[in-house]
Amino acid sequence: MAEFDSLVDSLMQRKNAPEASYIQDQDAKTLKLEQIPGRGQGIFAARSLSVTDPICSLSYPTMMAIDSDLIHTTCYHCLVVTATHLPFPSYGHASIDLKTCNGCHFARFCSKNCQIKSWHAYHKYECKIFKKLKNNQLPAILRAVLRVVLLQGRDKLPADEWNRITSLVSHEEILAGRGRSNLTEMAEGIKHLAESSMSIETIQRLIFIMKSNATELPTPVQGGIGVMLEPLVAKFNHSCEPNLSIHRPQHTMTSGWMDSMQLSEDDRKTFAQVIPLRDIQEGEELFNIYVAPTSGVKARKAKLMEDYFFECTCPKCTSDAEAAANLANQQPGLSGQFEKWAQEVTRHIAQIGLKSGPFQKAATAMDKSARFLEYPVLYTSGEFPDIARTLVLEGLKGQAFDEALIDALRLYFLVNPQRFVGRHNPTNIYTISLTLDIFDALLEISTPPGITKDKSEKWLSNLSSRGLSRNSLIYWRQKICADMKKRVEGGAVKDLYSLVEKREEEMRKSTAQNTDVEGEDFKRVAEGEMRDALRLKEPRWQIVLQDSGS
Numbered sequence: 001m002a003e004f005d006s007l008v009d010s011l012m013q014r015k016n017a018p019e020a021s022y023i024q025d026q027d028a029k030t031l032k033l034e035q036i037p038g039r040g041q042g043i044f045a046a047r048s049l050s051v052t053d054p055i056c057s058l059s060y061p062t063m064m065a066i067d068s069d070l071i072h073t074t075c076y077h078c079l080v081v082t083a084t085h086l087p088f089p090s091y092g093h094a095s096i097d098l099k100t101c102n103g104c105h106f107a108r109f110c111s112k113n114c115q116i117k118s119w120h121a122y123h124k125y126e127c128k129i130f131k132k133l134k135n136n137q138l139p140a141i142l143r144a145v146l147r148v149v150l151l152q153g154r155d156k157l158p159a160d161e162w163n164r165i166t167s168l169v170s171h172e173e174i175l176a177g178r179g180r181s182n183l184t185e186m187a188e189g190i191k192h193l194a195e196s197s198m199s200i201e202t203i204q205r206l207i208f209i210m211k212s213n214a215t216e217l218p219t220p221v222q223g224g225i226g227v228m229l230e231p232l233v234a235k236f237n238h239s240c241e242p243n244l245s246i247h248r249p250q251h252t253m254t255s256g257w258m259d260s261m262q263l264s265e266d267d268r269k270t271f272a273q274v275i276p277l278r279d280i281q282e283g284e285e286l287f288n289i290y291v292a293p294t295s296g297v298k299a300r301k302a303k304l305m306e307d308y309f310f311e312c313t314c315p316k317c318t319s320d321a322e323a324a325a326n327l328a329n330q331q332p333g334l335s336g337q338f339e340k341w342a343q344e345v346t347r348h349i350a351q352i353g354l355k356s357g358p359f360q361k362a363a364t365a366m367d368k369s370a371r372f373l374e375y376p377v378l379y380t381s382g383e384f385p386d387i388a389r390t391l392v393l394e395g396l397k398g399q400a401f402d403e404a405l406i407d408a409l410r411l412y413f414l415v416n417p418q419r420f421v422g423r424h425n426p427t428n429i430y431t432i433s434l435t436l437d438i439f440d441a442l443l444e445i446s447t448p449p450g451i452t453k454d455k456s457e458k459w460l461s462n463l464s465s466r467g468l469s470r471n472s473l474i475y476w477r478q479k480i481c482a483d484m485k486k487r488v489e490g491g492a493v494k495d496l497y498s499l500v501e502k503r504e505e506e507m508r509k510s511t512a513q514n515t516d517v518e519g520e521d522f523k524r525v526a527e528g529e530m531r532d533a534l535r536l537k538e539p540r541w542q543i544v545l546q547d548s549g550s
């Protein structure tokens with residue numbers, strides 16, 4: 001029966017399928033799709049592209065889903081984020097009260113309008129399934145597939161959209177060659193839940209397509225909140241040194257933005273933008289990155305082979321592998337020591353949440369990383385960035401803003417300039433924005449709820465025992481804010497400009513303006529204090545200053 005269904009599906013597809021078109025008419029002068037030996041198809045620049053202008057806009061994706069653990073804090077339709085793991089109000093709209101769907105008790109909406117729109121567009125088909133599943137909801141990737149199966153079964157998916165999705169690379173010859181897998185069971189589960197006449201093979205193929213082409217569902221400020229399959233984005237090949245990034249503009253943080261009368265028609269249609277990370281010449285291929293840019297070359301290669309079935313030969317992989325081999329020759333025992341250190345911190349981190357002690361132990365162990373900081377190959381690979389980021393977030397959750405600041409600065413000065421290519425990379429911009437929030441809480445420029453004067457005084461005194469005085473914090477806050485401004489002014493993420501202006505205004509209004517942090521002598525003191533707080537030796541610090549444009 002399944003075979004028959006499959007045959008019918010494929011005949012239907014062939015009958016209905018004109019050549020899938022991935023580039024919209026309005027982008028035809030900017031982008032072109034070409035075949036590349038050994039890489040399948042890829043997207044190229046049809047004209048030269050400036051780093052200051054978005055490459056193209058993307059509309060709301062059909063195939064997407066919010067991560068299960070973020071469903072409670074995200075509007076199911078407009079994806080406005082109402083609360084985050086970060087204590088800063090600017091990262092979420094804490095004032096928005098999400099209403100739970102009365103049918104499934106799973107989806108939540110910021111407004112009646114979002115609920116009605118979602119209901120008519122797709123939720124009426126999913127709602128009873130989610131209701132049945134109660135506390136056993138499907139993971140995001142399968143919910144995205146379920147939505148497409150439901151829409152296609154009811155003729156609600158435009159033929160060209162179905163065609164674009166199903167013409168994507170699926171690697172089914174490799175995946176299906178592995179025999180009956182849990183993916184087959186998942187496909188059977190979806191068929192059953194959706195009461196669909198679609199064949200198991202087609203549903204399984206949709207899962208393969210999702211696995212080979214989905215990207216993170218981004219938010220404007222805090223990383224991914226789920227998965228999405230955007231057909232144009234799926235056509236970008238991978239490089240560990242990408243020249244583009246997918247950016248969700250700030251306006252998509254507004255509740256109900258797709259209907260908002262306050263926004264222009266273009267903004268209402270723009271869900272995300274593809275932005276260049278540098279100037280791109282006509283004829284250059286456009287590359288996205290499929291793996292965490294912070295992972296080391298070995299881990300990147302392994303993941304690309306495991307999930308995407310290709311051997312990465314990009315220039316970054318070659319130069320990283322060379323640098324790792326050189327370091328291993330010069331300092332044979334170093335990477336072993338580094339791994340031991342990483343395991344120790346990770347062990348403490350894993351226990352955070354159970355008690356408060358492990359955070360302190362993890363933070364103390366993190367300080368021992370100072371001995372590796374002379375060797376960027378070590379600290380920009382693998383665990384270090386993830387450990388530092390976890391400590392920033394755990395520090396904020398546990399109100400240890402002094403620790404959080406030191407780790408945010410490690411990311412800002414050490415990891416990001418090496419790993420997040422392009423001065424205009426949104427990840428750098430968001431790290432800066434988070435770092436400035438921490439500065440502001442410490443300096444009482446704008447404090448998150450629950451932060452009292454005695455707490456900030458205690459953090460300031462902890463920081464000063466590390467060598468960082470209040471005046472130095474003010475100096476660095478000014479410098480980092482100016483850096484953010486340069487990045488925003490000179491790049492395509494222009495919509496954040498008003499946020500930078502707001503920060504400058506807050507700074508002007510705060511006590512900071514009365515503090516004299518100008519002059520060469522002061523600069524020297526502040527730089528020395530930061531070097532000591534991060535425990536860097538002078539030559540490394542000089543490189544850091546150069547890299548961060550100080």
Ligand SMILES: C[S@@+](CC[C@H](N)C(=O)[O-])C[C@H]1O[C@@H](n2cnc3c(N)ncnc32)[C@H](O)[C@@H]1O
Pocket residue numbers: 038039040041042168169212213234235236237238239307308309310311312313
């Ligand atoms: C998201 S798709 C990218 C578009 C794809 N090339 C196509 O023809 O539709 C991912 C697949 O493209 C291929 N690919 C992407 N980047 C590659 C690279 N740098 N080298 C070799 N193959 C690559 C791999 O087969 C990978 O699984």
